[in-house]
Amino acid sequence: MIAAVDVIRAKRDGERLTDEQINWVVGAYTRGTVAEEQMAALAMAIFLRGMDAGEIATWTGAMIDSGSRLSLAVDRPTVDKHSTGGVGDKITLPLAPLVAACGAAVPQLSGRGLGHTGGTLDKLESIPGWRAALSTEEITRQLNEVGAVVCAATEGLAPADRKLYALRDVTSTVESIPLIASSIMSKKIAEGSAGLVLDVKTGSGAFMKTPEQARELARTLVDIGAAHGVATTALLTDMSTPLGRAVGNAVEVAEAVEVLRGGGPEDVVELTIVLAREMLALAGLAEVDPARVLASGKAYETWCRMISAQGGDPEAALPRPAHVHVVEAPRDGLLSRLDAYAVGVAAWRLGAGRARREDAVQHAAGILLHAKPGEQVSAGQPLLELHTDTPGAVAGALDALADAVEVGDRAPTRPLILETVRA
Template sequence: MNEPFDAVDVIRAKRDRTHLSDAQIDWVIDAYTRGVVAEEQMSALAMAILLNGMSRGEVARWTHAMIASGERMDFSGLSRPTADKHSTGGVGDKITLPLAPLVAVFGVAVPQLSGRGLGHTGGTLDKLESIPGWRAALSNDEVLAQLEDVGAVICAAGSGLAPADKKLYALRDVTGTVEAIPLIASSIMSKKIAEGTGALVLDVKVGSGAFMKDLAQARELARTMVELGTDAGVRTVALLTDMSVPLGLTAGNALEVRESVEVLDGGGPADVVDLTVALAVEMLAAADRPQDPADVRAALGDGRAMDVWRRMIRAQGGDPDAPLPVARHTEQVVADKDGVLEHLDAYAVGVAAWRLGAGRSRREDPVQAGAGVELHARPGDRVAAGQPLLTLHTDTPERFARALDALDDGWRVAPPGSAVPDHPIVIDRIH
């Protein structure tokens, strides 16, 4: 077959900071998906994009071409509007679990197509798979039926959505081009737009435990994604949220499910509750069903959100009453002196949970349901010498040494009376 372009010409154009045409972008994504553009050629193009950037028009077309590589879902037949949330990933970020049922309480359907964890950030599907019987893989028909009946679904994205992204994502991972903002934004947004949601709220994390450590970069990513969603006709809003400290008091699969159920039961840590409510309020407004934040918060305490959670878990074969897995071995990290916990680094906790077996290094690695880190204090709390700060959980005790190594500089106790600045959970809103 005669190809209209040559991969080397497209690479050279981006290398020389030339604006790629719509036709060049459409061809290169399609040809890469078909295997005509080789992996090393796409690697070179990805690096040129990382170094030289892309215009708003180029990113929009690149995203459009990724969507066109596969199928699109259509929720227009549902009796209620749809809204979804995407988080860029963090440590202890279990927000999807209480959020999806909470939003569904108010008559908005939540099609939450989620992923698995890689590295120090946990995956939503790994967390839910710690519930006995729960299954992640649903057909498109099952997704639609559950959205109509229950109002919320959390499941794996079908392989038919943006297949070009799946291929490019794996390539970016091994070529040092993961950080390219045009490629991050188009990767996330191609899947979310193809998913067919009417409204989208982005939770863009910033801080040590986040993918974006720098506020200016996080803001640029958020703005790029909001523009992409808006250009594609999806109502899109982004919140920049703090990920310098782990979210809540747990990092690890079953540990985070337990904490999510506490939130759905009207309890749970304040930061998890506050962020869940803030995102729910944004999703409901974007779906044209605005609610008083006080009523949204009340739905966590009065059983309405819990009812939807139980129906959602049952609809996917899970038993919401089954005991969650518990790791066979634990080890504690204790305060070295009296004082105030001044510093607890999200990244260190995330790496420790990963090394204990809660995460994976390669996509095919298994995860331990019970592994992870439990926090007994947060920055600003008074602690006494010998008091437990963290409990490490694993089925394989030989993992403790490396997890403890990860935590070595990850926490610090300051003298009694020290003031620790309070970080607001929501830093900014971009719309």
């Protein structure tokens, strides 16, 4: 007979948990027979003592088995992408229709923003009429007819993760790599895709602040995928500076559409193409050139069909803010630093994000970046454009940005793609 206190004690003392212990405790917690305070104690023990690769794979499997798996009857190879979260990270928006236009099926079950990182669903809900909640039948039909779907996860996927994620958030155990990795992979594997590409971000605007932390997380994620038979690749990418020139909701949708129409910021285009190539390789479509497909306009056509299929109007005007505040460059020179975390917090304070999961977001809120590091600026020129429907929020946003900007005589160069981790 297994008891929760014995599992907690074992991990507290640095012992390896058995498969039987892991499967029992995750299942019992999901059913409510392991108390919240007991799982909180176990989560802290895992945070402090860690888990080996076998434990993590079993823990992930137990979370998958706590619910159902999507059964997708799709006539194309399926491949998904997940980002660990950043500032201005709208890559899913152009990437999903691009990979679909190249011949794969992309079942992208996404989430909402919390704190300084944005949520894909919040961004898409800026589009009039678009809806996030789809049934499994609707997801399957859209994948067959359009090739891509971006929507909320269905209720039955990894319910253990939903409970545990909320508990970790209030017990200071979020930053545990075994718990982060199993949380991500339990949902992604339950989605049913045959391949998965992970964008593991590092830098001030990421959860993994250092490349060493990001590399450890990437390797753990790839190993979980391999253990569960899902072809998985991870890219380490820089998040010291916001991606693109738009941070928020409607402003990021507008920028994604620019990319799909053949324009957009270089870094957003670069990361979209690199991730698309990795996804297509896992889907067995390595011979397709995503850059050529993007230039052809086919990805934009797929975007329009994808948005329309979920009730949205891809031609509708996006929300505009009631108030705009411009931050000017303090002096002449090169913009040498624009801190991603500070910009993310400022956008959140303007209304683009939420402090609690139940909070609403302002779809028009956000920040436009009129300059990026490495570009020449002149004293008094617009540097940042703050958008909000609540003018009283500007002061808090400016406080967040107080030390975010540096103008100097030279700017450091940082590669966007740092390395690739494969099975």
